[in-house]
Amino acid sequence: MKISIVIPCFNEEGNVKDFRKELFPYIKDYDYEVLFVDDGSIDNTYNELLKLKNSKTDSKIKIVRHKKNLGLGSAIKTGIKSCTGDVIITLDADMTFHPKYIKDLVNKYIETRADCVIGSYQLGQLSKNIPLYRKILSKGVNTLYNLVLGKKITSVSPMFRLYKTSVVKNMHIESKDFNVNAEILFNLIKNNKNILEVPVTLGIRKKGVSKINNFREIINHSKLLIIIGFWRVKTFIKFSISSIIGVLVNLLLTFTLTELVFGRPQYFYAYIIGLSVGLLTQFAMHTIYTFNNKDFMLRKLLLFFGYAILMSFLQAYVVKRLTEIIGVDYYLLVIIGVIAFFYMLGYFINRKYVFKT
Numbered sequence: 001m002k003i004s005i006v007i008p009c010f011n012e013e014g015n016v017k018d019f020r021k022e023l024f025p026y027i028k029d030y031d032y033e034v035l036f037v038d039d040g041s042i043d044n045t046y047n048e049l050l051k052l053k054n055s056k057t058d059s060k061i062k063i064v065r066h067k068k069n070l071g072l073g074s075a076i077k078t079g080i081k082s083c084t085g086d087v088i089i090t091l092d093a094d095m096t097f098h099p100k101y102i103k104d105l106v107n108k109y110i111e112t113r114a115d116c117v118i119g120s121y122q123l124g125q126l127s128k129n130i131p132l133y134r135k136i137l138s139k140g141v142n143t144l145y146n147l148v149l150g151k152k153i154t155s156v157s158p159m160f161r162l163y164k165t166s167v168v169k170n171m172h173i174e175s176k177d178f179n180v181n182a183e184i185l186f187n188l189i190k191n192n193k194n195i196l197e198v199p200v201t202l203g204i205r206k207k208g209v210s211k212i213n214n215f216r217e218i219i220n221h222s223k224l225l226i227i228i229g230f231w232r233v234k235t236f237i238k239f240s241i242s243s244i245i246g247v248l249v250n251l252l253l254t255f256t257l258t259e260l261v262f263g264r265p266q267y268f269y270a271y272i273i274g275l276s277v278g279l280l281t282q283f284a285m286h287t288i289y290t291f292n293n294k295d296f297m298l299r300k301l302l303l304f305f306g307y308a309i310l311m312s313f314l315q316a317y318v319v320k321r322l323t324e325i326i327g328v329d330y331y332l333l334v335i336i337g338v339i340a341f342f343y344m345l346g347y348f349i350n351r352k353y354v355f356k357t
């Protein structure tokens with residue numbers, strides 16, 4: 001297995017000098033390549049990179065250079081495009097995530113073959129010197145992402161991660177700045193990829209200065225959060241369309257079979273066939289249209305039917321109890337309320353436990 005380590009550098013001459021002792025000893029046992037993307041640095045970064053490359057006799061170091069500064073997102077895109085390994089690790093140039101943790105990402109990948117392994121300091125440790133405002137900002141951004149994604153990931157925006165090359169190689173990426181990492185994660189989630197996290201320690205930058213522009217990043221993250229919000233709403237609308245079509249198929253089939261085939265006294269058979277075909281229609285539509293997730297079909301089909309039958313019973317019971325308590329006057333209202341309630345729950349269960357997006 002070949003590992004490609006992508007390191008975007010923008011004015012990082014001090015840190016580049018340190019890679020000889022801080023990076024290479026920790027990766028020497030792997031089949032690797034290190035791809036530095038010098039993003040229009042105006043200090044000595046490029047020359048230091050050349051020195052580093054020339055000091056090695058093998059050709060495991062590659063340098064790609066942008067003539068002018070295009071931003072972290074563009075640099076990561078260039079890195080992904082240019083590398084040749086089976087997995088890609090994106091690493092900060094400033095050693096804040098120390099290269100010694102690369103082995104934790106790789107080990108988790110070898111153990112699980114996950115599509116993405118994230119190094120999370122939320123699960124691990126944070127250096128004491130990190131300013132409070134940075135901690136609050138990063139926690140706040142992460143909480144918002146979790147909320148709109150409907151998923152708990154403790155490290156959405158940092159870049160220290162491993163990706164299976166095949167899942168990111170041809171990915172369309174819009175972000176040019178620091179929000180690129182959150183965007184890649186969102187794309188992975190949209191495509192139902194398996195994402196895991198391992199604990200790592202976040203240190204503080206010792207050389208060079210921070211390149212992040214907090215104001216610009218707040219705007220970038222806000223835009224991405226809105227895009228993700230729209231995607232969630234779209235999924236819910238697709239879920240509704242699929243569900244309604246399933247119900248219509250169910251009703252149409254039940255009535256037609258009752259009237260034309262079985263006759264009223266035998267309505268039970270029509271009811272069962274109608275329900276089954278309706279549910280199957282819903283399942284097929286959720287699979288190819290709503291959630292677009294075709295893995296583990298049989299397991300999902302069984303889960304889907306299991307939940308659907310459980311929900312039907314629960315729904316019937318709640319309607320019966322509520323009408324008993326509240327009385328017939330509110331009958332329609334109660335049915336509508338209860339169906340809406342179970343509909344939402346159905347969406348939640350299907351998304352979270354059956355189709356797992």
Ligand SMILES: Nc1nc2c(ncn2[C@@H]2O[C@H](COP(=O)(O)OP(=O)(O)OP(=O)(O)O)[C@@H](O)[C@H]2O)c(=O)[nH]1
Pocket residue numbers: 008009010011012037038039069070071072075076091092093094096205209210211212
């Ligand atoms: N290629 C490229 N890399 C960048 C750019 N801006 C930042 N980086 C790199 O991205 C990584 C993260 O940037 P930092 O400046 O460390 O931002 P930060 O981690 O939020 O801030 P501190 O660690 O506190 O300084 C570093 O490796 C930078 O060299 C850029 O415009 N282009």
Ligand SMILES: [Mg+2]
Pocket residue numbers: 092094096205
């Ligand atoms: Mg940094």
